[in-house]
Amino acid sequence: MTQRRLAEVAAKVGVSEATVSRVLNGKPGVSDATRSAVLTALDVLGYERPTQLRGERARLVGLVLPELQNPIFPAFADVVGNALAQRGFTPVLCTRTAGGVTEAEYLELLLEQHVSGIVFAGGLYAQKDASHGHYQQMMSRKLPAVLVNAAIDDLAFPRVSCDDAVAVEQAYGHLLSLGHRRIGAVLGPPDHVPSLRKLEAITKQGGADVEHAMFSLEGGQAAATKLVQRGVTAIICASDPLALGAIRAVRRAGLDVPKDISIIGYDDSAFMTCTDPPLTTVRQPIEAMGRAAVELLANQISGNAVAPDELLFEPELVVRASSAPVR
Amino acid sequence: MTQRRLAEVAAKVGVSEATVSRVLNGKPGVSDATRSAVLTALDVLGYERPTQLRGERARLVGLVLPELQNPIFPAFADVVGNALAQRGFTPVLCTRTAGGVTEAEYLELLLEQHVSGIVFAGGLYAQKDASHGHYQQMMSRKLPAVLVNAAIDDLAFPRVSCDDAVAVEQAYGHLLSLGHRRIGAVLGPPDHVPSLRKLEAITKQGGADVEHAMFSLEGGQAAATKLVQRGVTAIICASDPLALGAIRAVRRAGLDVPKDISIIGYDDSAFMTCTDPPLTTVRQPIEAMGRAAVELLANQISGNAVAPDELLFEPELVVRASSAPVR
DNA sequence: CAAGCGAGCGCAAGAACTTGCGTACACTTG
């Protein structure tokens, strides 16, 4: 098996091996003409261009998101991307598309690309029933990682979360102060940890009529329809799209938001001031959370041990026009 | 400059260079235990594993987007991501963050990662005054690429676009039929090709009072404020966020949408049914466009020559409640 | 329990790639 890459290419172009070597490594001392001739010959001969990443490697950081339908995820990607870029990292954004690439496959891919670390948001780690084997793999390789928003308990990564209990307190308290007593809630899937935390907080606050739904406008509409039929006067939703779906459900039932039923969202994603009615929602401080996540990650990457703790951020109730005193 | 990859790894694992070399090349004669020990050491030391050892060669495709604030881009990313995944490609999403990583740097990065091809959407190629050197580099390397939505003329890549002229016709015609005669338009930056195309179409239709703006809600609001002061009765906007900004501008002026002023958006991004009022907008067929872009790219990647033509897709006017007969 | 066998590994030769240095040639400068 005679490889002789350099020699073959050199012969083809009519230069010395040394020159080819210099081109391959981006060294100076080669004219542009010769350089491009060599590169062309490489392509013609079907050689793979070298990953000339010796020395300084591209500092890649993976950013794994579950979807892009919920505007909070693109917004979060923006914050994290900015923060990473400022620290000289290059963000590579991976979104799990329905039925497409799985989280484990993305992880595999990122490992192959030798990312310096990974930020996960809303990933499988948030679902109790999903498979978590690939996280173990990451841990055994000591790959720096940060998880955003409540994860299952047995993952020893640093976490950055929005305090679900406080979020529920704020939403629930707001509704109570408006006189609501028959409160419903539309949460995510039953094994979704942030939803479970919200559920727990709801129980602590006095309980609610809870429905689980897929995280989409349609899921919210379906779940809210049931709640409306059961006579709730207010609905707390676990995301803004769910809330928009709930609003639609209320209207389909011939009722008004907020006169008949108040709706509270969660996230305060973009353009929620422009909805009809403008959505009362619990804002996640994604700017601060994103920056914190990147800082935790950067610390790990530069070799400092970071305790696998959960940093809890305070959400903030943003009262707009989808909540009103009970009828 | 002592690199000694093999030697270093060998020392770390406690085997000979020969053994490491065999592992790196997948040669027989190494026990599974030793093999995986070597691989682990490689990863720990941050060395790149040669191509043969990576499962199957990752078929990466870059997807370069300008921003994620406008929901049309995440939506497009979703479509393209799905289509790529179905064909066995792995989408790597790169978003240019403000002041962060430039398009040229992303390109560099993607080339280093040996992407099979790149889909560009709303990139610098759409701006006449931006630098285009990195595109030349791509062309000279014959890297498969597809550009989405109007590009400057001298780029010989296949293009997938939404027909700006038809979009304007539909919006303009709709407003005319509602009796509007003093029509304004909020377009993107003056060197933005799709905006220029819309401008041309507007002129052909009968002209309008045109303002240029940054692509953001605030930009739309600022531009629309001027138009409102000048007394237009309808505003065509070059994106949905611009239109939302225009709606806000109209209201700040103490007027009503659509009673006093009609607003038409462009894209039909998610949740535009939930806005107040629900937005009349010109829908880009992003599903079809995304799939076409991926098909063009896949063809190039599999070696078929693809004509550097522009595929024009028909937009569709979606009439909701932000447009009404002139007062 | 000895002989046989083969997987696993190191040794070291040699192949492949890199690089310091010198030369040639072009282009400027006195």
Place this chain on the structure above:
DNA sequence: CAAGTGTACGCAAGTTCTTGCGCTCGCTTG
């Protein structure tokens, strides 16, 4: 037009990686 200057490139020595060969050791088999 000679001398100066600098870039481009080849030579060959130096470095790193690959591989044929044989040693060792554990397991099997008679």
